[in-house]
Amino acid sequence: MATDIPTLSTLLEASLDPRQNKQAEAAISQEQTKPGFSLRLLQIVAGDSFPSTIRLASALYFKNHIKRHWVDENGAHQLPADEVTAIKRELIGLMVSVPPNLQAQLGEAISVIADSDFYERWDTLVADLVSRLTKDNTTVNIGVLRVAHSIFKRWRPLFRSDALFTEINHVLTQFCEPFLNQLQCVDSIIANSQDNPEALKGAFTELDLIVKLFYDLSCQDLPPVFEDNIAAIAGLLHKYLIYDNAALHTDSDDESGVLEFTRAGIFEVLMLYVQKYEDVFGAQLPQFVQSTWQFLSTVNLETRYDILVSKALQFLTSVASTQHAESFNNQEVLVQIMEHIILPNLTLRESDVELFEDEPIEFIRRDLEGSDNDTRRRAATNFLRTLMQRYQDLVTSTAQSYIDRYLQEYTKDPQENWKHKDTAVYLFSAIAALGTVTAGKGVVSVNPHVDVLNFFQTHIASDLEGESVSLILKVDSVKFLYNFRNQLSPDLWRAAFPLLVNHLGNSNYVVHTYAAIAVERALYLTDENTKASVIPRDQVVGSSRDLLTHLFKLVTKDTAPEKIQENEFLMKCVMRVLIFIRDGVLPIDDLVLGYFINILKIIRHNPSNPRFQYFLFEGLGALIRFAAPAHNELFETKLAEPFQLILADNVEEFAPYVFQLLAALLETNPSGALTAYYQSLAQVIIQPSVWETRSNVPALVRLLTAIILRDAQTIVANNQLEPILGIFQKLVTSKANETYAFELIETIVATIPVSALQQYYPTIIQLMITRLSSMRTENFAQRFIAFYHFISSREGMGADFFIAITDQVQHDVFKGIYLTIVLPDTQKLTRPIDRKTAVVSFTKTLTDSQAFVDRYPKGWNLTTQRLIELLVNPPKVSKGDDLIADADVDEVSFGVGFTPLNTCKKPLRDPFPEITDVKAWVGQFLKDANSRHGGKIVTFVQERLDPVTRQALQEYIQ
Numbered sequence: 001m002a003t004d005i006p007t008l009s010t011l012l013e014a015s016l017d018p019r020q021n022k023q024a025e026a027a028i029s030q031e032q033t034k035p036g037f038s039l040r041l042l043q044i045v046a047g048d049s050f051p052s053t054i055r056l057a058s059a060l061y062f063k064n065h066i067k068r069h070w071v072d073e074n075g076a077h078q079l080p081a082d083e084v085t086a087i088k089r090e091l092i093g094l095m096v097s098v099p100p101n102l103q104a105q106l107g108e109a110i111s112v113i114a115d116s117d118f119y120e121r122w123d124t125l126v127a128d129l130v131s132r133l134t135k136d137n138t139t140v141n142i143g144v145l146r147v148a149h150s151i152f153k154r155w156r157p158l159f160r161s162d163a164l165f166t167e168i169n170h171v172l173t174q175f176c177e178p179f180l181n182q183l184q185c186v187d188s189i190i191a192n193s194q195d196n197p198e199a200l201k202g203a204f205t206e207l208d209l210i211v212k213l214f215y216d217l218s219c220q221d222l223p224p225v226f227e228d229n230i231a232a233i234a235g236l237l238h239k240y241l242i243y244d245n246a247a248l249h250t251d252s253d254d255e256s257g258v259l260e261f262t263r264a265g266i267f268e269v270l271m272l273y274v275q276k277y278e279d280v281f282g283a284q285l286p287q288f289v290q291s292t293w294q295f296l297s298t299v300n301l302e303t304r305y306d307i308l309v310s311k312a313l314q315f316l317t318s319v320a321s322t323q324h325a326e327s328f329n330n331q332e333v334l335v336q337i338m339e340h341i342i343l344p345n346l347t348l349r350e351s352d353v354e355l356f357e358d359e360p361i362e363f364i365r366r367d368l369e370g371s372d373n374d375t376r377r378r379a380a381t382n383f384l385r386t387l388m389q390r391y392q393d394l395v396t397s398t399a400q401s402y403i404d405r406y407l408q409e410y411t412k413d414p415q416e417n418w419k420h421k422d423t424a425v426y427l428f429s430a431i432a433a434l435g436t437v438t439a440g441k442g443v444v445s446v447n448p449h450v451d452v453l454n455f456f457q458t459h460i461a462s463d464l465e466g467e468s469v470s471l472i473l474k475v476d477s478v479k480f481l482y483n484f485r486n487q488l489s490p491d492l493w494r495a496a497f498p499l500l501v502n503h504l505g506n507s508n509y510v511v512h513t514y515a516a517i518a519v520e521r522a523l524y525l526t527d528e529n530t531k532a533s534v535i536p537r538d539q540v541v542g543s544s545r546d547l548l549t550h551l552f553k554l555v556t557k558d559t560a561p562e563k564i565q566e567n568e569f570l571m572k573c574v575m576r577v578l579i580f581i582r583d584g585v586l587p588i589d590d591l592v593l594g595y596f597i598n599i600l601k602i603i604r605h606n607p608s609n610p611r612f613q614y615f616l617f618e619g620l621g622a623l624i625r626f627a628a629p630a631h632n633e634l635f636e637t638k639l640a641e642p643f644q645l646i647l648a649d650n651v652e653e654f655a656p657y658v659f660q661l662l663a664a665l666l667e668t669n670p671s672g673a674l675t676a677y678y679q680s681l682a683q684v685i686i687q688p689s690v691w692e693t694r695s696n697v698p699a700l701v702r703l704l705t706a707i708i709l710r711d712a713q714t715i716v717a718n719n720q721l722e723p724i725l726g727i728f729q730k731l732v733t734s735k736a737n738e739t740y741a742f743e744l745i746e747t748i749v750a751t752i753p754v755s756a757l758q759q760y761y762p763t764i765i766q767l768m769i770t771r772l773s774s775m776r777t778e779n780f781a782q783r784f785i786a787f788y789h790f791i792s793s794r795e796g797m798g799a800d801f802f803i804a805i806t807d808q809v810q811h812d813v814f815k816g817i818y819l820t821i822v823l824p825d826t827q828k829l830t831r832p833i834d835r836k837t838a839v840v841s842f843t844k845t846l847t848d849s850q851a852f853v854d855r856y857p858k859g860w861n862l863t864t865q866r867l868i869e870l871l872v873n874p875p876k877v878s879k880g881d882d883l884i885a886d887a888d889v890d891e892v893s894f895g896v897g898f899t900p901l902n903t904c905k906k907p908l909r910d911p912f913p914e915i916t917d918v919k920a921w922v923g924q925f926l927k928d929a930n931s932r933h934g935g936k937i938v939t940f941v942q943e944r945l946d947p948v949t950r951q952a953l954q955e956y957i958q
């Protein structure tokens with residue numbers, strides 16, 4: 001029965017009430033399985049009679065419903081065809097007519113639909129958008145342009161491809177001319193609205209979107225119509241870059257308004273055009289450079305201009321990396337740049353000091369190198385560094401004179417003039433570092449004209465040690481150590497490290513957080529010569545109880561869930577200490593585990609910081625890796641309750657981490673029967689519904705394989721084999737999960753007795769062959785080849801076993817698979833384990849396959865050739881080092897899909913650990929088989945191989 005609107009609106013209202021939202025969400029989940037659910041949501045969004053809160057909730061549900069159910073992973077629509085058509089027909093008209101907060105949600109839904117359907121399955125969209133543009137109705141235009149931007153902005157990060165350019169050209173032919181007309185229309189509206197603040201704000205909101213779209217349409221290549229009109233377009237962009245009107249100013253000194261955002265957007269366009277289309281745009285540049293210079297020289301220090309100032313500086317940075325930078329190559333000009341642009345934006349403002357005191361975590365995030373936040377300081381630093389790359393001597397000497405002057409001012413009155421030293425330290429850091437400074441590596445390359453070590457010892461070390469130093473200078477000293485960590489000697493680090501640890505005890509939030517950031521990186525440092533850790537491990541192990549206890553107390557100082565999760569830097573430090581001390585944690589593992597469990601129990605109610613959560617689970621992973629092998633029962637017992645609560649409450653953000661940790665816990669003790677807890681868990685995770693959440697799949701496969709490896713007998717005895725094979729069937733038909741399908745089936749084959757699995761083999765192989773013929777991917781083919789070798793190389797199975805199964809699927813289908821897939825592409829296998837298994841497989845085929853003697857005699861020669869090719873570069877399987885890869889914070893997509901934990905990666909399993917020298921093993925195995933078979937192998941070598949292959953193989957046999 002179709003969803004009825006009154007019921008749905010009541011449920012949406014209940015979902016906003018914390019007392020009944022769980023039940024309401026469960027009921028809405030039931031409703032979404034009924035036909036027409038998405039259209040009823042849109043009717044509620046459109047209905048003026050509904051309260052705005054319910055309309056917004058409906059728009060949010062619609063967006064999320066579309067994200068999850070518009071298409072499957074193969075691109076096929078999951079909603080009924082008539083519903084798909086109706087949504088596309090109604091959505092644009094609805095979006096342009098609703099308030100901005102609803103527009104934003106519907107715009108995201110349109111972007112999702114466009115991702116899969118635009119333009120080939122939605123080729124009317126651009127014409128529909130263009131037809132709705134008006135000359136004077138900014139409300140409608142804003143809706144249309146917002147839709148267009150939500151679709152076209154997808155092009156920005158994409159790599160060039162024929163398909164992409166076909167789509168872009170489809171848009172340009174219909175959209176560009178009307179778009180340029182719209183730019184002229186909005187210009188007229190602004191001219192006619194100078195005394196009408198409301199109309200002016202509407203027109204500037206439209207202009208802001210036009211500027212964003214101008215970037216979208218130009219991001220891959222310069223549209224010809226833009227190139228033809230470049231002077232006129234540049235004139236309008238310049239006009240609004242310098243435009244000002246008091247009616248557009250916000251009431252707050254802190255908040256940017258539509259005027260600032262529009263001008264910032266123009267700077268982004270200018271940067272794109274400087275970087276990609278300088279040959280076309282170069283003639284227009286001087287007016288923009290002049291106006292930017294003027295703006296930066298006169299703009300005041302109010303926070304609302306921060307985004308605009310940082311974009312202006314980024315634009316000048318782009319110019320400084322081109323031939324147009326020559327105008328900066330002048331001492332007099334450089335002095336002007338330093339005094340009017342660099343220093344005003346490097347100097348700490350009152351608003352920065354207030355941020356330091358009132359919102360310390362925000363101050364830290366803005367201040368850190370590698371942060372996403374645009375700040376004046378970072379933009380000014382990057383501009384100076386870019387100038388320095390071109391004119392190193394001139395920039396260094398000019399900046400150094402200001403550094404000396406500021407340091408002299410500081411020494412006259414350290415209490416009053418501490419800001420002068422802060423500026424000097426920032427300015428020195430800006431010119432001392434060459435290239436990009438990253439959170440992961442700090443400063444890699446140093447300006448040869450400065451002495452970092454001398455500056456540290458003369459000006460920084462005293463602040464690191466001093467008690468009466470300004471708190472911000474104390475932070476500067478810690479940050480200097482952190483940024484230039486690779487430039488300081490191991491001896492110096494060993495002296496500085498205890499000081500950093502002491503700063504963890506500082507009551508100031510920023511000081512102890514920066515100390516944690518620096519301690520974390522210090523523990524990651526290794527001596528270039530010895531490759532050993534710079535900080536002695538014994539020193540940290542000895543103080544680990546106090547160090548970890550203190551860090552955990554800082555994390556849990558405020559017990560509100562969102563406050564505990566606020567500071568990911570402290571939790572990252574906890575993680576690093578545990579990785580660093582390894583099994584040194586054993587005497588205190590119970591204590592540390594208690595802290596983790598306490599935090600988990602609190603934050604599961606309100607997960608709010610994905611970075612904090614990631615480092616928390618990485619820390620717990622490290623603890624399990626290094627302590628659980630010795631105290632397995634303690635860990636299994638204590639973690640059962642918090643993990644059970646997380647899974648029972650369906651905390652989606654935590655579930656993939658919990659499944660990984662449960663698997664890691666099992667893997668630390670691979671022998672013995674499953675505990676009652678894991679047996680009950682096995683019953684839960686083989687339910688199909690658990691596998692519906694895509695981000696759970698990799699971790700669930702790992703957990704399920706760990707359970708099977710630990711106790712295959714119980715799996716068979718409890719009749720759980722069929723449900724598990726049902727999971728394999730679901731995974732193997734999915735491109736996204738094909739790797740995990742093979743991971744699961746290989747574990748099943750390796751652990752479940754052949755007798756229990758015999759009846760299922762034909763279906764397993766048939767599913768794989770169907771995938772190969774209907775939806776083959778390079779990865780699937782590789783995993784299939786590896787699976788064939790896995791079976792063919794196993795004791796009690798072999799090539800004949802595989803051939804017998806495939807005959808049950810279709811007589812002699814093996815011949816085609818072997819000749820067209822296995823033989824030609826085995827050489828493409830990349831994993832050493834797969835290549836080693838292939839060597840064993842081919843060798844055993846030559847020695848023990850009756851089918852290759854009788855049915856496929858030519859295959860004997862071809863198999864020998866492939867074996868010899870593999871042995872040219874014999875695979876070596878490393879035993880797996882103990883190194884834990886350092887996942888850079890900026891490279892991990894927190895909260896999006898599945899995030900693997902590095903601290904407890906699945907151990908590598910070599911199916912043939914006894915084979916250490918592959919070449920020697922092949923020779924010995926062939927000789928033994930020849931004896932076993934009464935000299936038949938040598939006979940086949942003589943009769944079946946061509947002279948070149950014969951000689952190559954005889955070298956192994958002899």
